[in-house]
Amino acid sequence: MRRLLLASWLPLFFLGAIEPLPSALGYEIIQVTDNDYVDNELLLSGTNMAWQGVPDQKTEVFFYDGETITQLTNDSDYRDFNHHQLSGSYVVWNVAQDSAPEHDSEIFLHNGTTVTQLTNNSYKDWNAHTDGTNVVWAGEVDNGDAEIFLYDGDTVTQLTDNLVTDYDAEVSENNIVWVSGDDEGREILLYDGETIKQLTDNDYHDSDPHINGSNVVWTGFDGNDYEVFLYNGTDVIQLTDNDVFDGSPQVDGNNVVWSRFHGNEREICLFDGVTTTQLTNNDYEDNGPQVAGSNVVWYGGQGDGQEIFFYDGTSTTQLTNNDYYDLQPKISGSTIAWYGFDGNDNEIFMVTIPEPSTLALLIVGTMSLLADVWRRRAA
Secondary structure, three states: OEEEEOOOOOOOOEOOEOOOOOOOOOOEEEEOOOOOOOEEEEEEEOOEEEEEEOHHHOOEEEEEOOOOEEEOOOOOOEOOOOEEEEEOOEEEEEEOEOOOOOOOEEEEEEOOOOEEEOOOOOOEEEEEEEEOOEEEEEEEEEOOEEEEEEEOOOOEEEOOOOOOEEEEEEEEOOEEEEEEEEOOEEEEEEEOOOOEEEOOOOOOEEEEEEEEOOEEEEEEEOOOOEEEEEEOOOOEEEOOOOOOEEEEEEEEOOEEEEEEEOOOOEEEEEEOOOOEEEOOOOOOEEEEEEEEOOEEEEEEEOOOOEEEEEEOOOOEEEOOOOOOEEEEEEEEOOEEEEEEEOOOOEEEEEEEOOOOOHHHHHHHHHHHHHHHHHHHHHO
């Protein structure tokens, strides 16, 4: 693995303002893959990663446990998969056998040790998502009318059975969210482990739901543009109400991020449970925001490259600075990962967010104490 060290940085202190010192160290970029084929579609859970690689013109699933890269699939018997998800050491994906009809694909699960085929039928199973031992997906049971299925680690249960299409399911703990509807209207539904609740009821399209615990975010088209909505476990809150496009929301606890399109470029916005802050304000595209606590990552740039940016709750750091494309960053805990073009093909890269050093914390604490003493004397 290649290691690159970004220049160390230190916040400036000046009279009247005490800035926290996040780290006296730089961010060490580690190149996880180094091969002669494309690696992309990266997923991250803790320090575990999964991605798709294309050796010998065949799309395969790879898994990295923080130390070792393992190839989970071998495309000798199956056609290319088109969707995969990761939770801890659990990886799910869907592929089709070479002998299967065009619209037939099955769901597979890797539990950290073995691979299990969860479905075996004559229709398309797709868009699998996992959280722990729970796996959800959509199955086109009735000639294109997809229903939602749940595997709980032991059995498969069909959660929906209706005359509209149910799809884009995500699971967090025992909570499952999905889109249900047709061309006349699409709504957001939530299953809490016991009952199904319809979160929206309107005459426009709601789409792109994401879930963390009991919190759900999605976008809804209000007739003019898309707005971002949050269900906090009790109420539905409309986070945006404007005349620009708000989309690509992600949620972690009470924190929600999304991209805002102004007509010429996109900016990144963060809702922290109380207020909304626009994190970027520039003349180029900022895309793909991801959130973990108060930390946010995204990619942005113009011209000949895209770079990775990191917001730590206080300030923004540009993690990459090169003339090629770094794309689709993910964040989980203290790990940030993305794929970037190294001049020949896409490779996987990662960074560990440094913890504040003991000396840094001591300096911050001492200066805060001195500032407090100074204020008391001044009063």
